[in-house]
Amino acid sequence: MHCKEVQAMLIEYLDQSLDVGLAAVVKKHIDGCAACQQEVLEVQELLVTMKNSPSEKPTKALRDNFNTLLQSELNMVSMTHLLEENTIDDGNGKAGLQRGSGAHKTGGGFGGGARLLPFSSPIWKVAAAIVLLVGGAWIGSILQEKKDEKPDQLASLQKEVKEMKQVLLFSLIDDESASQRIKAVSYTEEMSNPDQAVIDALMNTLNNDKNANVRLASLYSLARWADKRTVRDSLVLSLSKQTEPIVQIVLINLLAEKRETRAIAPMKAILSNGKALKEVKEAAQKGLRVL
Secondary structure, eight states: OOHHHHHHTHHHHHTTOSOHHHHHHHHHHHHTOHHHHHHHHHHHHHHHHHHHSOOOOOOTHHHHHHHHHHHHHHHHHHHHHHHHHTEEEOSSSOEEEOTTSGGGOOOOTTOTTOOOOOTTSHHHHHHHHHIIIIIHHHHHHHHHHTTTSOHHHHHHHHHHHHHHHHHHHHHHTTOSOHHHHHHHHHTTTTOSSOOHHHHHHHHHHHHHOSOHHHHHHHHHHHHTTTTSHHHHHHHHHHHTTOOOHHHHHHHHHHHHHTTOGGGHHHHHHHHTOTTSOHHHHHHHHHHHHHO
16 A cells, blocks of 8 residues: 555544554554654644634624625626627727626626526636635524524525525536635535535546545445445446545445445446456455455
């Protein structure tokens, strides 16, 4: 097992949530690798720091400040987008506004006839960055205030939160930064019944993302809904597409745990693959014994 694979499993290893056999393999590697021993110390220090960090309670004004800041950004980008659409070149290198165009309409932002921007627009990344900074804090504050209110009001707020997380998921899932894509996947953690579009986005990430850690994060998210037949169908198909050992091992263990007999064929294919790592083959053999 390589350092990269071990380091991807350190959190689960320290949390003692790894399969016993896999944990033993990881421990054996760490015991003989100075670099991974240092990585373990750093991860342990980080986890302790996070655990001991005090929780800050947001003020009541936080939501108003957030709304004001977000609307300001929306207005600025929307107006810029509108002006660019209605700017023409007169042939002499000079630009001007098209006559009779929407540029003469009054009002900025979402008013004055301006169109809503698609998810591909930079505005969603601006909005996502703002929400990542302050959105979680005020959402928690509002949910706390709503506990004693009528159930339908709380349900409405929870629906709004779910919709906002989906917007963030779709806006960040194709970001160039792997950490941002992992953050996008994390927005599914509190979705008890995700839409099919969310499932499809996670499956696409699991099968095609170039970063193993992002694929692994997607797999862990999908594992929460593995009791659904459609999700298991996709996971079985995904097993034959995976080439990263850690992703293969976790996926094999998940399908074996769910007693998914349709995974027998791809597991046998792994055993007959001369390029498959020893640890992956061992996981496949164990999975076949369970199935």
